[in-house]
Amino acid sequence: DQQVKQNSPSLSVQEGRISILNCDYTNSMFDYFLWYKKYPAEGPTFLISISSIKDKNEDGRFTVFLNKSAKHLSLHIVPSQPGDSAVYFCAAREETNFGNEKLTFGTGTRLTIIP
Amino acid sequence: SAVISQKPSRDICQRGTSLTIQCQVDSQVTMMFWYRQQPGQSLTLIATANQGSEATYESGFVIDKFPISRPNLTFSTLTVSNMSPEDSSIYLCSVEDWETNSYNEQFFGPGTRLTVL
Structure with missing residues (x-):
């Protein structure tokens, strides 16, 4: 049961244009959503996050939008740059029965920025 | 943010053996994840x-399959026991420090790429 889904395995965008990466989730108990970026042979790097009580968070070229009623979030990158080429993971956080916090990750979207 | 290192970075192991992966953080952290x-x-x-x-x-x-140790606030190990080819994966540790981070994110190490023959 995939609770966090990224339905686009890959995306190609022209340099300078907007990149939009999408993520859907099914668990209403998720209280925080995060986006990570991953280069080959490296661990994921945190990009931006949003609380479930908000609908938008912006940090420089990165904006995350949350539509709680649709259980959907998206990451906008504008303008896209060649260095943005990487795999992007959406993650959702919940508190477990043990009082710990758990991140559930999507399967990732490979973003390629075309010069 | 915390700087995390993992050892080994990669390994090729035989079926039935065990491998211990180390995770070292440059600061004391409350929670570590594998x-x-x-x-x-x-x-x-x-x-x-x-x-x-x-x-x-x-x-x-x-x-029994993935014993974990956490002897102090900067170090943890994960052992992959009695390995089979299905254990071939990248293993990553991450940390979360409630006292310093404001975004509730986790910081990840570079990962250990394990191949089991």
Whole structure:
């Protein structure tokens, strides 16, 4: 049961244009959503996050939008740059029965920025 | 943010053997996590390791197969026991420090790429 889904395995965008990466989730108990970026042979790097009580968070070229009623979030990158080429993971956080916090990750979207 | 290192960075192991992966953080952290990323798959949480208590394992993962140690606030190990080819994955540790981070994010190490023959 995939609770966090990224339905686009890959995306190609022209340099300078907007990149939009999408993520859907099914668990209403998720209280925080995060986006990570991953280069080959490296661990994921945190990009931006949003609380479930908000609908938008912006940090420089990165904006995350949350539509709680649709259980959907998206990451906008504008303008896209060649260095943005990487795999992007959406993650959702919940508190477990043990009082710990758990991140559930999507399967990732490979973003390629075309010069 | 915390700087995390893992050893080894990669290894090729024989079926039936065990491998211990080390995770070292440059600062004291409250929570450490171990993840697995199988080929073409997402990251899956194996267990949460808090200092001074037993690790908490997620469904599908057991202590006999993945024993974890957390002797202090900067170090943890994950052992992959009695390995089979299905254990071939990237194993990552991550940390979360409630006292310093404001975004509730986890910081990840570079990962250990394990291949089991």
